[in-house]
Amino acid sequence: MKSKFFVVMLTFIVSLFTIPAVSAESLKGAGSTFSANFVDQCRVLYGKQTGKTITYTPNGSGAGRNFFNNKLVDFAISDTPYSSADRKPTEDFIYVPLVSGPIAVVYNLPQYKIRLKLTKEVLAKIFAGQITMWNDPEIQKLNTGKLPKLRITVVFRSDGSGTTEVFTSYLNAVSPSIWTKPGHKTFVTAFPGDINNYIGYFQSVNGSTQVAFTQSTLPGSISYNEVSYTRGMQSALIENEAGRFMTPTIGAASAFLSNLKFNQDGTALLNYKNPSKFSYNISTFAYGIAYTNSGQNAAEIKNFFTFAITKCNKIEGYASISGNALKAAKLQIAKIK
DSSP, X not given: OHHHHHHHHHHHHHHHHHSOOOOOEEEEEEEOSTXXXXXXXXXXXXHHHHOOEXXXXXXXXXXXXXXXXXXXXXXXXXXXXOOTTSOOOSSOEXXXXXXXXXXXXXXXXXXXXXXXXXXXXXXXXXXXXXXXXXXXXXXXXXXXXXXXXXBOEEEEEOSOOHHHHHXXXXXXXXXXXXXXXXXXXXXXXXXXXXXXXXXXXXXXXXXXXXXXXXXXXXXXXXXXXXXXXXXXXXXXXXXXXXXXXXXXXXXXXXXXXXXXXXXXXXOBOOOTTOOOTTOOSSEEEEEEEEESOOGGGHHHHHHHHHHHHHHOTTOTTOBOOOHHHHHHHHXXXXXXX
């Protein structure tokens, strides 16, 4: 009898080590680095409330969309929708505006203490390689105080980036005679000329984090980045369509993004020439991308996306979804099944 008891107990103990572990992970996502700080904080909050673990790889909007195409992730996040040139998923999918915010023009000029002002045209000339020195007369006449005699180094994203596509689309919209090519996820493709002619004036890096790090160590540099990556650095005041020089704040981004019209697939009709005097016009949405038929993950994707637009609306550096965007987001989430 005693031996039988020990056999039963041994069997029970062995079973504890042989039962397959249940993964705490519920969803995998990838994509936008613009929204990465938002997603990281939001998924932690979501995990505390639900006990579910969501992983997110901030590999850029283009890579995230490719991961989604190949079903390597359950959802993607992208600052821009698929373009006509992109390979799209063969199954039905939708876009959900999850978060929004401004893209700052960041510069490293430690010897110049006054906040830099740039018009739309001067900004386009700098990124097109037409203005190469910080003390150029076109920059100097906009700003008080003597600007340094220092070469400008433009730092740009080397990876397929939604932030790049928004920024270059903005330049093409507001200064088409200078930035003559349409926006593109790859900076080199959107560049209005041969970037090889500007070796030494332009430097490519991968991802928002590397842009911020490179700029922090490179005096004379200028780039574009989501504001949550710009702590400790200066961002320029950019002229809007009303002629006012605006800071990339959440309020100014909201003024740009409010009351936009949305397509039936959930994407916004952005107007980079918004005439509002309160608007910072280099702003965008980050879209969650999900299959309409998401199978066994449908409920979890709906829950996380709903949580993101309703409970993660106070994360520093990002504007919450409201107004027409919130209506569009809820309509799109309801399509997931």
